[in-house]
Amino acid sequence: MxxxxxxxxxxxxxxxxxxxxxxxxxxxxxxxxxxxxxxxxxxxxxxxxxxxxxxxRTPMATALAATESCESDEEAGASCSPNSTLSKDGGSRKTERGISDEEDGGSRKKxxxxxxxxxxxxxxxxxxxxxxxxxxxxxxxxxxxxxxxxxxxxxxxxxxxxxxxxEVDCEFLKRCCENLTEENRRLQKEVQELRALKLLSPQVYMHMAPPTTLILCPSCERVSNNSTTSACGVASPSSAPNMPWAPIPIRPAIQRS
DNA sequence: TGTCACCCCGCAGTTACCTCA
DNA sequence: ATTGAGGTAACTGCGGGGTGA
Known part of the structure; x- marks a missing residue:
């Protein structure tokens, strides 16, 4: 094999x-x-x-070869494989599909x-x-x-x-999920930091950075500030080469320090 | 032109058989 | 020698497309 x-x-x-x-x-x-x-x-x-x-030919079939008469006709596709399958049409198909046990000597050849x-x-x-x-x-x-x-x-x-x-797709989605989970964890942490920062010094919002352009990943529908990879961190199988995603302007990021 | 019966084909799901550890 | 798992040839039933009446 x-x-x-x-x-x-x-x-x-x-x-x-x-x-x-x-x-x-x-x-x-x-x-x-x-x-x-x-x-x-x-x-x-x-x-x-x-x-x-x-x-x-199974060994048995070989032994019976002398009495077998249909082998030579099989090129045409149907003679030795009479279609016995009843279809929705209610009739018998005149194709080579299906060899019933009945017509094949009662044993299924493998x-x-x-x-x-x-x-x-x-x-x-x-x-x-x-x-x-x-x-x-x-x-x-x-x-x-x-x-x-x-x-x-x-x-x-x-x-x-x-x-x-x-299986490949499944593996891709799995990795995508893992990356998103990690990204989510990171963002949650960042949110907490920002909240803490806001409590400490509200005036920090006076010094915001210019708008950041984010990219919407069509496969995972998440935004990313990196134009070369999708938000899920994996090269998208469906849109990697051309990414006509609409850039999404979002709230300005906080300028640190 | 719409409808129906029929045929053919591909697919999903399953079964049966074979091989090998 | 037996057995269970994995691979795969073969089967079954269904739905869709094409065609002629």
Whole structure:
């Protein structure tokens, strides 16, 4: 199996909604699609034999291979994977989706993809997070898999990417919260100091500094007097490069000493 | 033009199986 | 040999978009 580090989960705090999952749109990367098939076709068709494992056949299935007649039709996507899933439409879909236990001999096959298959799938995922039917069929043929398997792999891969992104976001928000807590603590302390100062010498307000310009952080909606970082102290994932935040003039700060 | 049935697809949630410590 | 946890292939059900009647 492909190690976690190899999953290509290059997750960043990229802010663009379009790049939320750091995915490339098919249209943008179409020219590179053919690069996916740079591996000689016969290599992957022979991989299962070379490795002694055919991911499309359990030992039992292999033993029954002689009587199995649908394997060769699977490239079309549907013949060996009759869709038995009843949809909201109330009818049976004529797609490759879903192999019922009933039609699959009563046992759910759990077939591990080979390292090479996973690597090729990863490569293609980097190019396209989703596949059109043609791409799916081509990839399935290349990897000697069923189109449904390719489809499922991409679905699960998208889910893993999303989960990873959620974890990153969660970590960011956690740090943001910690920084805000610290900032709040600091400000509370400052308020106390100022109150004490006010009690001691009310006339100090006569000597106020000019207005300070603060920046409103759109992500945490807090103000900051530092224009390079958000108020929460963490580079915002959604607006760091361009910060068209409205500067907010606030009360003059007290001039100390 | 609006509506309906149908098809296809992606997603969230879940299950089942496999591997490994 | 057993077992529990983690990873992941596969399944299920739902909602949304596209299309033709």
């Amino acid at each position: 492909v190690e976690k580090e190899d999953l290509g989960l290059s997750l960043s705090l990229s802010s663009s909604a379009n790049n939320w999952l750091n995915l490339t749109s098919p249209a943008q990367s179409q020219p590179q699609w053919n690069a996916l098939f740079s591996v000689p076709e016969n290599k992957f068709q022979e991989l299962p034999k070379l490795r002694g494992i055919d991911v499309n 077939l591990r993809l080979s390292k090479d298959q996973a690597a090729v799938l990863e490569e293609s995922f980097k190019e396209h997070s989703t596949l059109n039917p043609k791409q799916k069929a081509a990839l399935a043929k290349k990897l000697n898999l069923k189109p449904r398997q390719v489809e499922v792999w991409f679905q699960n891969r998208r889910a893993r990417t999303k989960l990873k992104q959620t």
